[in-house]
Amino acid sequence: DAGVIQSPRHEVTEMGQEVTLRCKPISGHNSLFWYRQTMMRGLELLIYFNNNVPIDDSGMPEDRFSAKMPNASFSTLKIQPSEPRDSAVYFCASSLFGGVYEQYFGPGTRLTVT
Amino acid sequence: DQQVKQNSPSLSVQEGRISILNCDYTNSMFDYFLWYKKYPAEGPTFLISISSIKDKNEDGRFTVFLNKSAKHLSLHIVPSQPGDSAVYFCAASARGGSNYKLTFGKGTLLTVNP
Numbered sequence: 001d002a003g004v005i006q007s008p009r010h011e012v013t014e015m016g017q018e019v020t021l022r023c024k025p026i027s028g029h030n031s032l033f034w035y036r037q038t039m040m041r042g043l044e045l046l047i048y049f050n051n052n053v054p055i056d057d058s059g060m061p062e063d064r065f066s067a068k069m070p071n072a073s074f075s076t077l078k079i080q081p082s083e084p085r086d087s088a089v090y091f092c093a094s095s096l097f098g099g100v101y102e103q104y105f106g107p108g109t110r111l112t113v114t
Numbered sequence: 115d116q117q118v119k120q121n122s123p124s125l126s127v128q129e130g131r132i133s134i135l136n137c138d139y140t141n142s143m144f145d146y147f148l149w150y151k152k153y154p155a156e157g158p159t160f161l162i163s164i165s166s167i168k169d170k171n172e173d174g175r176f177t178v179f180l181n182k183s184a185k186h187l188s189l190h191i192v193p194s195q196p197g198d199s200a201v202y203f204c205a206a207s208a209r210g211g212s213n214y215k216l217t218f219g220k221g222t223l224l225t226v227n228p
Contacts, residue, residue, distance in 0.1 A: 004157070031214070042220040043158075043203065055214070091157050098214040100146060100207035105157030 002026070004106035006092050012112045018080040021109045024073055025094030033099060034067055034077050035091040037108075043091070048099060049075065082113045117141045118206050120219035128227055133191040135222050137204030140185065144206040148216065149178060149189045152201045161202075162189070194226045 005024040013019055025032050034046040047057040049069045057067070064083070069075040079086055089110050093103040119138045127133045135149075145166035150158035164171040164178045164187070171178050177190045191198055204219040 043218040045215060048214055050214070093157075099216055100209045100214055102148065102160045102163065103216060104160065105150075107155070107157050110155075 004092055004094055004104055006090075006106035006109050008109060009107060010110050010112075012114065013082055014114055015083055016081045017113075018078065019082045019086075019111060019113075021077040021090050021092075021111070023075045023077070023092030023106060025075070025092070026104055027073065029094035029096055029104070030072070031095045031097070031099050031103075032069060032075050033093040033095075033103060034075070035093065035105075037089045037091060046077070046090075050098065079111075082111075084113045087111055087113050115140075116219075117144075118204055118217050118219040120202075120204055120222050122222050123220075124223040124225070126225045126227060127194050129196055130193045133189075133194045133198065133224055133226065135189040135191075135202050135204075135224065137187050137189075137219055138185060139187075139206050141206070141208065141217070142185070143208040143210070144217075146207045146209055147178070147180060147187050148205045148207075149176075150203040150205060150218075151198075152203065152221070158203055191224075194224075196226050196228050199224055199226045 007022045032049040036044050046059045047067045048055050052069045067077045089108045091108045093105045095103040148163040149161040151161045152158040162176050180187045201221040201223050203221045205216040
């Protein structure tokens with residue numbers, strides 16, 4: 001079975017550019033999460049979708065960040081404009097029954113903003 | 115305010131010995147706990163979980179112990195193998211009501227030496 005798929009795996013961009021990260025959750029999972037991992041803050045939850053609807057975006061750091069889930073098999077996280085402090089690894093995860101049980105993570109996108 | 119704490123950033127053990135990774139939590143509403151393992155350049159992978167109605171859960175070489183009164187859990191790996199070298203994250207959730215989040219610790223890097 002395919003796990004969570006993320007693309008691209010690596011992204012290097014210049015400050016001010018738009019960045020779009022993509023995620024395909026596990027088929028049949030109804031919950032999707034975007035996380036950011038940094039050395040200082042660890043794994044931070046950015047946004048949670050349930051049945052394609054954003055439920056909690058309180059972790060999104062600024063208005064420069066936005067996320068969409070147009071259907072059950074695709075989600076995007078967009079940063080516009082990007083800044084060097086956005087450099088991190090971004091993970092997408094999916095699960096059944098909300099997120100309080102096991103969540104299954106994708107391989108992550110390593111973003112570097114210069 | 116860190117609700118899930120892994121106070122040891124790193125741990126080194128010899129192959130064949132026991133590895134003990136510790137985790138403390140402060141939120142008394144947490145009633146489900148998970149351990150994830152993460153290799154470099156990969157996403158976290160679910161390892162084992164425990165509900166608050168239990169004090170021990172075992173899966174092969176991995177055992178998780180929960181001490182609710184101390185708000186402490188630990189992961190035991192016996193015997194440790196070089197392939198167990200990874201970052202281990204402790205996570206917790208509160209399953210009641212509309213909760214959906216996993217709260218993660220910052221991780222412990224385990225190195226198993228041959």
